[in-house]
Amino acid sequence: MRLTPLILAVCIAALGLYGCTNAPGRPAPGDIPIVPSEISDFNTLYAQNCSGCHGSEGKGGAAIPLSDPVYLAIADDEVLHRAATNGIPGTSMPAFAQSAGGMLTDKQVDVIVRGIRERWSKTDVLRDANPPPYSSSEPGDASRGSNAYSAYCSSCHGTEGRGGQKAGSIVNGSFLALLDDQELRTMVIVGRPELGAPDWRGDIPGKPMSAQDVSDVVAWLSSQRPKFPGQPYSDTAKSTGEVR
Numbered sequence: 001m002r003l004t005p006l007i008l009a010v011c012i013a014a015l016g017l018y019g020c021t022n023a024p025g026r027p028a029p030g031d032i033p034i035v036p037s038e039i040s041d042f043n044t045l046y047a048q049n050c051s052g053c054h055g056s057e058g059k060g061g062a063a064i065p066l067s068d069p070v071y072l073a074i075a076d077d078e079v080l081h082r083a084a085t086n087g088i089p090g091t092s093m094p095a096f097a098q099s100a101g102g103m104l105t106d107k108q109v110d111v112i113v114r115g116i117r118e119r120w121s122k123t124d125v126l127r128d129a130n131p132p133p134y135s136s137s138e139p140g141d142a143s144r145g146s147n148a149y150s151a152y153c154s155s156c157h158g159t160e161g162r163g164g165q166k167a168g169s170i171v172n173g174s175f176l177a178l179l180d181d182q183e184l185r186t187m188v189i190v191g192r193p194e195l196g197a198p199d200w201r202g203d204i205p206g207k208p209m210s211a212q213d214v215s216d217v218v219a220w221l222s223s224q225r226p227k228f229p230g231q232p233y234s235d236t237a238k239s240t241g242e243v244r
């Protein structure tokens, strides 16, 4: 067959088209990066912003597991929203909302809060149980808390909270300095199930802690938080070099 100029032209045009769509270096549709503020997928937002501390799948991190359904039953959306938006001052929980100096839009914070709730909460997890409230406006009493500690906690955390056979110290100054009182309260109420720490019902089986017990134990722990964490020398030890 003779190549007519027309066929030749069609061939060249086809080659040209082919060459353009497959030119080396030309980005495929999936290669074009999404602008960070446009990401709206929960998995991506959670993995990029939260999993480093709260663990992938919401557990197994250094900070409390956000996937614990007992936690999600006592902490409402307002709690999640406030923490993610503004962070928790004085702790390593960062502020994420752009309005508070973070990188996420309000919409993205909403996606994260909704995703945590939809993925990990369980409606019937508490059944008839009546947990102490997430937060308390009544301050606890540290000396009553010392008694509550002996009753509910010392079997595992040892005398005075310095650690026992079943669990470590919870009065270590560096530990207490990392968390605020609300976080201590959260842990006393919901436990750390993944580490074997019981919730408010399980310290003494059959005898749940009352809301007052919880506030008092938290006050007792809080009273032992060092004023100047990370500084081994007391104010009076400057000249003698005494280490407390």
Ligand code: HEC
Residues within 6 Å of the ligand: 149, 152, 153, 154, 155, 156, 157, 166, 167, 168, 169, 170, 184, 187, 188, 192, 195, 196, 197, 198, 202, 203, 204, 217
């Ligand atoms: C049945 C044993 C048991 C009882 C009772 C118990 N805990 Fe724990 N608790 C644990 C275990 C296990 C952990 C996981 C960390 C560890 O091994 O030290 C833990 C962790 C904690 C943590 C977090 C420590 C950390 O390193 O993150 C706090 C705070 C805490 N418990 C407070 C209390 C308080 C307050 C009480 C009493 C109201 C109490 N616990 C009762 C076993 C117990």
Ligand code: HEC
Residues within 6 Å of the ligand: 046, 049, 050, 051, 052, 053, 054, 063, 064, 066, 075, 079, 080, 081, 083, 084, 088, 091, 092, 093, 094, 096, 112, 178, 179, 180, 181, 182, 183, 184, 186
């Ligand atoms: C750099 C580590 C870090 C990152 C990243 C982080 N958190 Fe936290 N988060 C913490 C710590 C530590 C606390 C406990 C602070 C305290 O003492 O109250 C906390 C507390 C929280 C609380 C409150 C817990 C309570 O007791 O009610 C929520 C909710 C929370 N984080 C959600 C998130 C979400 C959502 C993200 C991602 C957008 C995130 N965090 C990312 C470290 C982190």
